[in-house]
Amino acid sequence: MDTTHLHQIAVEAMRSRGLLPDFAPQALQEAEAARQSAPERNDSIHDLRHLTWFSIDNDDTRDLDQLSVAEPLADGTSRLLVAVADVDAKVAPGGAVDGHAAVNTTSVYTAAGVFPMLPEVLSTDLTSLHEGQERLAVVVDMQVATDGTVSESTIYRATVFNRAKLTYDAVSAWLDGVGPPPPQIASVPGLEDQLRWHDTLAGQLRQWRQTRGALNLNTASARPVFENGHLVDLRPDEKNRAKDLIADLMIAANGATARFLVAKGFPSLRRMLQAPRRWDRLVALAAGHGVQLPETPDAPALDRFLNTRRLADPAGFADLSLAVVKMLGAGEYAAAPATTTGATGSGHFGLAVNDYAHSTAPNRRFPDLVTQRLLKASLAGEASPYSAEQLAEIASHCTLQENNANKVERQVLKAAGAWLLQGRLGEVFDAIVTGAAAKGTFVRICSPLLEGRVVRGFEGLDVGDAVRVRLVAVDAEKALSTLNRFERHAQFVDEM
Structure with missing residues (x-):
């Protein structure tokens, strides 16, 4: 099967699920016109171009949403900065590009290729944090204690400069001692120290969440493999040390974002995962391995069971993780009022966090773009750009479209698999x-x-x-x- 056949399948699947596979001409024209807009300059935008910012992503990723930099502090704590691409600066609310993004709400990643939420002139160029490019960003500035708690945080706007575009596989192999250092380490002063300090910080952040019951799972998604334009296999795209590193940093930034909006008296969009409705099946699953779980949902107990099985059966842990993920159910978006902080039902069971708002991927997810607009309005002393009713509607639609996008991705994989x-x-x-x-x-x-x-x-x-x-x-x-x-x-x- 070649990519043309798969693309046809993906287009038909998207249309059948209420997703737009193509951009309207007006949206493409609007995106191209953004090239002419002058960069914003004002005293409230910090100049952080001198810092050793870097990105880690997939080898073929061109829509870079975040950079990071860190430093140890005199009192033994650490300062961690996560810079998120200022997509709102190029995507006007209510415009044609925003309209397309509001319909699809996510980029759709299929075996036939990516259907981006934003036109590529934006997502892979003007609003991407490319190596060697000055960009506007929204920075989440956190202080991390040695036990992994985020003791302080603030958010502000800044100009940043990506000094090294790194890849998950290369960084992970180097950190694990089984591969050479990324070539940028030789040319970017301080980069090696940054990577090693990030690895330490990620471990501290992860450990703090795991003491509260964050689930340490290892699932694999299918990655299509092409040779000369023809599909030849679907192989697992597995986790590694660098992917975990970035995930831990983004979880911390998303939590800080939710708390910041509460402190500013703003409503927000939250990412939630309720306690499992099929906890009885998880109890039965653990019992089959000789472990007794409590009768009511208990994340720390479930994670202890998972850690035991990881050690006892490393080869089978991916299958066990998949089973647990299926029983946990899907996450969803929900609107939270300005007073919500740590409220019952507002948290994420799998991550063991109470306040959590997707914010670190505005090129790829509409909820993150909405959150960015809320942040920027709060920083400017303006009223919320979305009412509580609008946020509730956006949350419901984003959950629906995320589910539809997942179904499209599965359909295209299944069609490809039928040929294989x-x-x-x-x-x-x-x-x-x-x-x-x-x-x-x-x-x-x-x-x-x-x-x-x-x-x-x-x-x-x-x-x-x-x-x-x-x-x-x-x-x-x-x-x-x-x-x-x-x-x-x-x-x-x-x-x-």
């Missing part, structure tokens, strides 16, 4: 149950990494069960034409 499985009928695969409902029972196999429907022998199966399945049907042509019925294209039977 041609000629493999009758093969037996190790699998894990990822869905069990009236509409069908679904499993995920590892090579290629994809899901299919169990058509015989599914009685009694539930999410998280490990099974062996045999491939009995693949209909690649149908995968091209009937995107929302993939479960009938790759069919398995339970071999246990």
Whole structure:
């Protein structure tokens, strides 16, 4: 299967889910016109270009949303700065670009390529924190204690300069001692110290959350592999040390952002994950490994179980993590009033944080752009640009569209997987149950990494069960034409 076929599948899937695969001409014209806008200058914008800012992202990422820099302080604490691209400076509220972003609410990452939330002239150029470029940013300035608590924080606007665009794989291999140092270390003074201090800080931040019950999971998403423009495999895109490092920093920045808006008397958009509705299944899952969990949701107890299994069965931990993620359910957005801080129901169960607002990826997520506008209004002494009712509507729509985007991504992967499985009928695969409902029972196999429907022998199966399945049907042509019925294209039977 080539990229043209996959792109057609992705476009049709997006349209069927209420997502816009293409930008309107007016939006493209508006984005191009942003090249002519003069950079904003005023006394409230700090000049931080002299600091050793750097980014870490995927090898092929061009929409760079954040930079960071850190320094140890005399009292043993650390100062951590996270600079987030000032996307609002180039995307006017109510304009054509903003309208497209408000509909889709997210970039859609498919095996056919990326459908960006913003035109690429913005997201991969004017509002991207590229190496060697001066950019406007919103900076989250935090003081981190040795135990990982963010003891103080503030937010302000600044100009920044990315001195090194680094990649997850290279940084992770170097930190783990199995790869050479990134080449920028030799040319950017102080960069090596920055990376090592970031690694220490990330560990402290992570440890603080884990003492409160943050779940240490290890799930793998499918990464399409192409050779000469043709799909040849779906391989796991696994976590590594550098990805964890950046995630820990962003979690800290997002928490500080939520608390800042409360302190300013502003409403906000929160990212939430409720306590699991299917806690009984998690209890049963742990019991199957000889561990007794409490009868009511308890994040620290669940994380202790996960850590035990990680040590006991490293090879099987990814499958266990997937089962737990499925049972935890999906996160959602919610509007929070100006007085909300640590309120019941406003937190994130998996991250073990109470106040949490997505803010660090405004090129890719609309909630982050909305949060940025709230921050900038509060800094300017202006009223909130969104009413409580508007934020509630945005939260509901963003949750819906995130779910739709995830479905599109899965549909395109399944269509790609149907092609990859041609000629493999009758093969037996190790699998894990990822869905069990009236509409069908679904499993995920590892090579290629994809899901299919169990058509015989599914009685009694539930999410998280490990099974062996045999491939009995693949209909690649149908995968091209009937995107929302993939479960009938790759069919398995339970071999246990």
